[in-house]
Amino acid sequence: xxxxxxxxxxxxxxxxxxxxxxxxxxxxxxxxxxxxxxxxxxxxxxxxxxxxxxxxxxxxxxxxxxxxxxxxxxxxxxxxxxxxxxxxxxxxxxxxxxxxxxxxxxxxxxxxxxxxxxxxxxxxxxxxxxxxxxxxxxxxxxxxxxxxxxxxxxxxxxxxxxxxxxxxxxxxxxxxxxxxxxxxxxxxxxxxxxxxxxxxxxxxxxxxxxxxxxxxxxxxxxxxxxxxxxxxxxxxxxxxxxxxxxxxxxxxxxxxxxxxxxxxxxxxxxxxxxxxxxxxxxxxxxxxxxxxxxxxxxxxxxxxxxxxxxxxxxxxxxxxxxxxxxxxxxxxxxxxxxxxxxxxxxxxxxxxxxxxxxxxxxxxxxxxxxxxxxxxxxxxxxxxxxxxxxxxxxxxxxxxxxxxxxxxxxxxxxxxxxxxxxxxxxxxxxxxxxxxxxxxxxxxxxxxxxxxxxxxxxxxxxxxxxxxxxxxxxxxxxxxxxxxxxxxxxxxxxxxxxxxxxxxxxxxxxxxxxxxxxxxxxxxxxxxxxxxxxxxxxxxxxxxxxxxxxxxxxxxxxxxxx
Amino acid sequence: xxxxxxxxxxxxxxxxxxxxxxxxxxxxxxxxxxxxxxxxxxxxxxxxxxxxxxxxxxxxxxxxxxxxxxxxxxxxxxxxxxxxxxxxxxxxxxxxxxxxxxxxxxxxxxxxxxxxxxxxxxxxxxxxxxxxxxxxxxxxxxxxxx
Numbered sequence: 001x002x003x004x005x006x007x008x009x010x011x012x013x014x015x016x017x018x019x020x021x022x023x024x025x026x027x028x029x030x031x032x033x034x035x036x037x038x039x040x041x042x043x044x045x046x047x048x049x050x051x052x053x054x055x056x057x058x059x060x061x062x063x064x065x066x067x068x069x070x071x072x073x074x075x076x077x078x079x080x081x082x083x084x085x086x087x088x089x090x091x092x093x094x095x096x097x098x099x100x101x102x103x104x105x106x107x108x109x110x111x112x113x114x115x116x117x118x119x120x121x122x123x124x125x126x127x128x129x130x131x132x133x134x135x136x137x138x139x140x141x142x143x144x145x146x147x148x149x150x151x152x153x154x155x156x157x158x159x160x161x162x163x164x165x166x167x168x169x170x171x172x173x174x175x176x177x178x179x180x181x182x183x184x185x186x187x188x189x190x191x192x193x194x195x196x197x198x199x200x201x202x203x204x205x206x207x208x209x210x211x212x213x214x215x216x217x218x219x220x221x222x223x224x225x226x227x228x229x230x231x232x233x234x235x236x237x238x239x240x241x242x243x244x245x246x247x248x249x250x251x252x253x254x255x256x257x258x259x260x261x262x263x264x265x266x267x268x269x270x271x272x273x274x275x276x277x278x279x280x281x282x283x284x285x286x287x288x289x290x291x292x293x294x295x296x297x298x299x300x301x302x303x304x305x306x307x308x309x310x311x312x313x314x315x316x317x318x319x320x321x322x323x324x325x326x327x328x329x330x331x332x333x334x335x336x337x338x339x340x341x342x343x344x345x346x347x348x349x350x351x352x353x354x355x356x357x358x359x360x361x362x363x364x365x366x367x368x369x370x371x372x373x374x375x376x377x378x379x380x381x382x383x384x385x386x387x388x389x390x391x392x393x394x395x396x397x398x399x400x401x402x403x404x405x406x407x408x409x410x411x412x413x414x415x416x417x418x419x420x421x422x423x424x425x426x427x428x429x430x431x432x433x434x435x436x437x438x439x440x441x442x443x444x445x446x447x448x449x450x451x452x453x454x455x456x457x458x459x460x461x462x463x464x465x466x467x468x469x470x471x472x473x474x475x476x477x478x479x480x481x482x483x484x485x486x487x488x489x490x491x492x493x494x495x496x497x498x499x500x501x502x503x504x505x506x507x508x509x510x511x512x513x514x515x516x517x518x519x520x521x522x523x524x525x526x527x528x529x530x531x532x533x534x535x536x537x538x539x540x541x542x543x544x545x546x547x548x549x550x551x552x553x554x555x556x557x558x559x560x561x562x
Numbered sequence: 563x564x565x566x567x568x569x570x571x572x573x574x575x576x577x578x579x580x581x582x583x584x585x586x587x588x589x590x591x592x593x594x595x596x597x598x599x600x601x602x603x604x605x606x607x608x609x610x611x612x613x614x615x616x617x618x619x620x621x622x623x624x625x626x627x628x629x630x631x632x633x634x635x636x637x638x639x640x641x642x643x644x645x646x647x648x649x650x651x652x653x654x655x656x657x658x659x660x661x662x663x664x665x666x667x668x669x670x671x672x673x674x675x676x677x678x679x680x681x682x683x684x685x686x687x688x689x690x691x692x693x694x695x696x697x698x699x700x701x702x703x704x705x706x707x708x
Binding site: 344347348350351352353354355356358359362389393 | 575
């Protein structure tokens with residue numbers, strides 16, 4: 001029960017230690033990783049956005065320059081020549097040829113349109129002379145301003161193009177000089193703008209129609225893209241970068257810049273995952289580091305804690321053993337006191353009895369009893385009482401002398417005396433077990449400094465163990481002392497028996513606290529560990545040799561003073 | 563011819579004291595008894611002729627050692643024999659250091675006790691005589707100078 005409880009205690013101790021170690025190690029790691037990742041993400045996004053912005057700005061300028069240049073060409077032509085010169089197919093054809101040569105075939109055709117909407121002169125691959133543009137949207141818009149660049153439309157020719165026109169007023173006579181810009185040439189300006197795997201650019205007009213050909217299969221819902229217009233107008237800036245999530249969850253990054261006096265919008269679109277792909281790599285790297293770190297921390301926490309708890313457990317067990325030893329010593333001391341008290345108490349009545357018997361003896365010597373026929377019997381009985389009284393005295397004497405010595409004060413002792421005393425005390429017990437105890441003590445051994453009661457305890461323990469081992473079989477115990485030849489300046493005490501011996505598996509654990517082969521309740525498993533402790537304290541050594549079936553031999557070395 | 567020693571027995575075990583008294587009395591010793599240290603001192607005050615005191619070491623109240631100290635302080639010439647159980651041998655030895663004549667272990671042989679008492683009485687007597695002698699010599703000397 002108690003064992004179970006302590007097992008749980010160590011388990012919960014281990015668990016708590018592991019948990020706190022993990023929490024303490026994880027918290028800073030998670031904090032650092034999170035903060036660093038966040039900072040990295042913010043700065044990376046800023047960088048990406050700035051890059052996008054720059055890109056858009058540069059291209060916006062390019063495109064604006066392109067458009068203005070084309071408008072400039074037309075305007076120059078219109079301003080430098082009068083209507084009559086211009087209103088001539090041959091002249092226009094020549095000019096178109098010039099322009100096409102100079103600007104790599106960007107201009108498709110040129111024409112003069114009068115107020116009525118009729119094209120009076122035309123140069124180009126299509127026979128559009130005398131075509132009436134009166135109802136065309138571009139014409140209506142162009143007539144309102146000096147110069148005009150139309151949106152991309154299909155028009156009469158059925159292919160996408162847009163018109164650049166300049167309105168001239170020559171002596172009250174108004175006309176338009178218009179040029180058509182090849183869509184493909186213009187488109188290439190934008191189409192070549194590519195970013196990563198998914199980034200591409202396109203131009204939208206106010207209505208949300210494409211002014212260039214999108215590179216991908218992409219058809220923005222008008223309301224979907226109109227937010228960019230709103231955003232541009234709201235911020236009153238010419239550029240912005242924003243992120244927009246489509247209904248299907250696809251996230252895209254948009255960079256927009258207004259063109260053509262705010263009529264068009266150059267948009268660079270890139271999937272967010274693509275734009276921030278290196279950020280994702282960073283996330284993966286952080287995750288890998290975290291996982292490896294976590295695994296390291298957890299395994300280290302588990303390993304070190306496990307080891308630590310095992311040590312604590314061992315220390316606790318040793319402490320428990322020590323406590324047990326102290327209790328045992330205390331018990332011995334109190335038993336000793338008790339024995340001393342009892343011995344003294346018995347001693348007094350015995351003394352009185354012996355005195356009374358002596359008194360009877362005194363009286364018997366008087367004359368009147370000398371002739372009594374039972375005189376001899378009386379005297380024999382009195383002698384017997386006296387003898388038994390002396391025997392009681394001897395027993396109490398032994399008991400007292402033993403009890404008196406249960407203290408751990410150091411004295412100079414003669415080990416042979418202690419052995420003799422112990423053998424005397426154990427003789428009775430040995431007799432019951434059919435064991436004889438023999439001694440072979442070397443005379444004139446040097447004195448050793450030790451506690452006599454502790455030495456008694458050690459020897460009694462060894463003898464009792466031997467007696468217990470030979471309980472059924474009987475046998476002999478031999479105790480010998482001599483000056484050691486192995487250990488310098490030491491006395492060696494050998495206690496050997498011819499009992500059943502100790503199994504080899506048990507030999508190494510023999511001196512461990514709580515190691516016992518006795519049935520539960522019979523032995524504490526402390527005896528030999530206490531012996532070990534006592535001998536160790538004296539600076540001595542104890543060891544054991546045993547052969548199964550032959551017997552065991554304990555050797556104790558105790559140093560003496562030179 | 564030796565005068566009979568006057569002995570005081572001090573022990574808290576009354577039956578022991580009684581029997582002892584009878585036995586020592588039978589052997590021609592003059593006996594007075596006390597069952598405690600206090601009683602012993604009281605008796606000594608009243609009766610100054612006691613030669614030897616047989617004193618039990620272990621007694622309730624004033625114990626043997628204390629009694630011994632008091633006796634030796636007040637009556638330095640009186641001889642004390644300590645009577646002890648085994649547990650108090652050290653005490654008995656201590657007693658001897660304090661001036662006890664000897665110690666005996668209980669239960670003791672009556673003849674041993676008598677012999678010890680005689681020895682003690684003899685010692686006391688010789689002490690007394692020496693002091694008497696010294697006193698006489700002193701008197702003679704003083705006379706001589708007068």
